[in-house]
């Protein structure tokens with residue numbers, strides 16, 4: 001550009017004198033040489049960059065080819081080695097797994113590790129049986145430690161002997177499973193939550209005018225309080241609205257917090273919210289409220305287990321912050337979807353209401369309605385099927401296991417030590433071979449005998465992974481199921497719910513939290529909630545040690561027991 005400008009000044013040759021013009025010409029050609037040199041240098045740089053990229057590509061490509069054993073499951077998304085899987089996962093979000101469900105098992109090569117993705121229903125039990133080879137413990141320790149920023153000492157305690165039954169990971173899992181198994185310990189937890197729901201809806205039903213509420217916000221608020229009242233007792237830290245607000249801001253940040261690289265850069269606002277939650281738990285433990293007689297064994301015994309291993313109060317609070325995700329993050333949207341699928345479809349509503357009213361006892365004067373939630377759980381098969389269908393249709397969990405050794409799966413696929421096996425529930429839930437041709441519809445009777453499965457066969461229970469499976473099958477499923485069913489039942493029996501805009505519109509689910517096991521709606525909407533009558537409602541919970549048939553393992557355990565009883 002500069003050269004061109006000087007060239008134009010030569011028009012005034014006579015005025016400036018020949019030497020000036022000669023100088024200008026000289027300058028122009030110098031500049032042109034300089035310009036061409038610049039172009040040449042730029043070109044050179046570009047060529048070097050391209051050559052560098054090509055060399056890097058060739059290197060990565062060879063690295064991928066030469067380190068991928070041909071007995072391993074085939075590698076997918078290799079266009080840009082190690083990077084393409086990340087791009088595909090990022091752009092497809094939670095739909096990624098179902099978009100890649102063709103192969104029985106495949107490998108994703110990502111920086112630093114392999115992910116083995118399992119799609120075949122037949123391979124799942126073969127993985128779940130080998131608990132020492134496919135272990136959840138290292139995954140869990142890493143999740144808890146990174147998400148909460150556990151202290152060095154806390155991390156060491158949590159990492160102690162992860163595969164042994166005397167280690168922290170298996171020990172705490174055992175304590176949790178024991179306290180959430182159907183029976184008197186779980187009943188303490190359930191009873192308080194059901195009571196809370198009943199009292200809260202009694203207060204809500206006062207007054208004749210219909211109330212307008214944001215459906216998702218209202219339902220999840222009720223269930224959050226009911227759950228935490230059950231878990232933490234009369235000094236429940238979630239009675240403080242600031243704690244609820246902080247938890248709601250922390251929960252969507254699980255993935256950014258787990259990335260663990262420069263956390264304050266990418267997860268600053270989530271860290272802030274998490275710290276408020278942690279501080280609130282710290283106060284609860286420091287004041288000793290977990291020792292209160294009305295706190296259930298589920299909470300007391302977990303704390304005792306951690307305290308005996310020397311965890312500081314700060315680390316107890318951090319651990320509890322991670323546990324709060326397990327306790328709340330799926331139960332809240334799960335309840336929303338169950339209520340939504342029932343009240344938005346007149347046929348489902350009619351079926352569930354009829355069934356529920358047959359479980360209600362009406363007083364002689366007809367003014368008091370009494371319902372035992374234990375009875376609802378066992379005598380309302382359509383409602384229970386609708387509950388299961390919600391977790392099939394909306395379930396997006398991904399079970400993760402760390403390979404503790406090389407293993408030849410099904411005598412065919414070599415899975416190498418140190419890598420991660422993932423089992424996405426959405427793939428199983430979308431198999432027409434398991435669920436029949438109407439697999440992509442919400443069918444509330446699907447889990448009733450004779451209503452599901454390809455060609456009228458009973459569905460394969462292994463293909464239902466709403467609560468995971470194997471040794472880490474969700475131990476909270478009975479607690480969550482009781483609470484969700486109790487809330488939905490009371491809503492259906494006591495209220496009419498109508499969308500304010502005049503028609504039901506299914507919310508989209510594009511922006512869900514990939515770290516939890518169920519979709520979350522992208523939009524909330526207003527509904528009008530109106531009591532159906534002025535009766536007095538008495539809700540009881542007699543308790544039961546009879547497990548519900550939620551997962552394949554529950555069905556298997558019941559069938560084994562039946563055989564045992566016969567012998």
Ligand code: HEM
Pocket residue numbers: 136140173176180326327328330331334397398399400465466467468469470471472473474475476477479480517518
């Ligand atoms: C609707 C509600 C819930 C859903 C959909 C759900 C789902 C799941 C899933 C998919 C897993 C992973 C299983 C695997 O890796 O195979 C899991 C594990 C777990 N869940 Fe839940 N969960 C729910 C409620 C709860 C509640 C209320 C609690 C506690 C009170 C809880 C505690 C746990 C624990 C501790 C584990 C880890 C199990 C272990 O390490 O052995 N969950 N859950």
